[in-house]
Amino acid sequence: YEGKLTKALAEPVEALLDSASEDTWPAIRKLLQRETKAAVSGLESAISTFELDEATEKELLLRLENHGRSVVESKAREEAARILIRMKDRFSTLFSRDADSMPRVWTGKEDIKAITKTARSASMKLLSTMAAIRLDEDGDNIDTTLSLALVDAAKPGTTDRSIQSLDPLASSSWERVPEERTLISPVQCKSLWRQFKAETEYTVTQAIAAQEANKRNNNWLPPPWALAAMAVLGFNEFMTLLRNPFYLAVMFVVFLVGKAMWVQLDIANEFRNGFLPALLSLSTKFVPTIMNILKRLADEGAAPAAPERQRETE
Known part of the structure; x- marks a missing residue:
């Protein structure tokens, strides 16, 4: 009867513990009570044919009840180890x-x-x-x-x-x-x-x-910088720039020259004096500034060549 009780409790208890809800342990108690009662009833019928004293009979029934509890406890400890x-x-x-x-x-x-x-x-x-x-x-x-x-x-x-x-x-x-x-x-x-x-x-x-x-x-949608470029240039021109890297290089050079002009002319400071005076002042400084930038570029390009010529003469 212990084997039957073990088989009746083991898998259902494991399934109930796996579901884990507020009703898990009440359901386990109900299952234990039902299966233990059935096992005890079967054992009582089996031992009724033997002439056992009352103390021995109670001990056998109590042992079966405790076995049912131990099966549940053992299964619970196994599941706790895999929690x-x-x-x-x-x-x-x-x-x-x-x-x-x-x-x-x-x-x-x-x-x-x-x-x-x-x-x-x-x-x-x-x-x-x-x-x-x-x-x-x-x-x-x-x-x-x-x-x-x-x-x-x-x-x-x-x-x-x-x-x-x-x-x-x-x-x-x-x-x-x-x-x-x-x-x-x-x-x-x-x-x-x-x-x-x-x-x-x-x-x-x-x-x-x-x-x-x-x-x-x-x-x-494309990234913000692409939207800005398309707004300024138009979609066809923007796609032309992407397909031809030469145009991108030219635009990069123009950007560098424009930035140098901005710094050299000090445009932000000029416009603080007013729009018309700023235009007059910039118009007088524009050509000299361009010439100055070109002269610097020429000097920087000629500087590496001078030492080489000097070494050749030596």
Whole structure:
């Protein structure tokens, strides 16, 4: 009967723990009670044919009941050892798939922050479910503690609060949970959550990058500098510049000469005296400035040649 009870409990308990919701442990208690009652009833019928004293009969029935509890506890400890994998699987499922279980396509309209929070909350619920064995209907505040400490925004604390009140997970035991019923301590939960976030952060980053790339691909407008060039030159002239690098080189030289003229003529300072006086002053300095720039260019070009001629004469 112990083998039958083990078979009746093991797989259903594993499935219930994997689903991890508020109704998980009530469902496990109900399952344990039903299957244990059926096994005890079968054992009572079997031993009724033997002439056993009442104490021995009670001991056999109690041993079978305890076996049922030990099966559930053993399965819970096995699942608690794999909690990090379960949390990451749940996060990946909820984050990467929509409500219809279809793969998400990051088009740019999705609220990644809200999706991430929902997926993390579900993973936290799984951690809360597996933190302790709840075969007795004793209440605890594990879910609330984990939610406040891990998911919700941290509230500012005052200086006179203790370390425990500032960090509810700075403890090795849960409130109102015996040590023998504890599967994952508060400190372990904190460490697991930190590791969980670190190992799922890449998934979130990839989603953000995919969303940004999709937005850029959907933006058919050219960059601002190209729009400005097309506004000044026209589309055909702009495309001609792109196809012929020689024109770009000429424009670059014109830009350098224009910048040198701007500095030499001090145009900004001239226009402070008024528009008409500035035009008169610039008209008188324009030609001399051009000649001065050309002379400098000629001198700089002739300077390297002079030492070479001197070395040749020597």
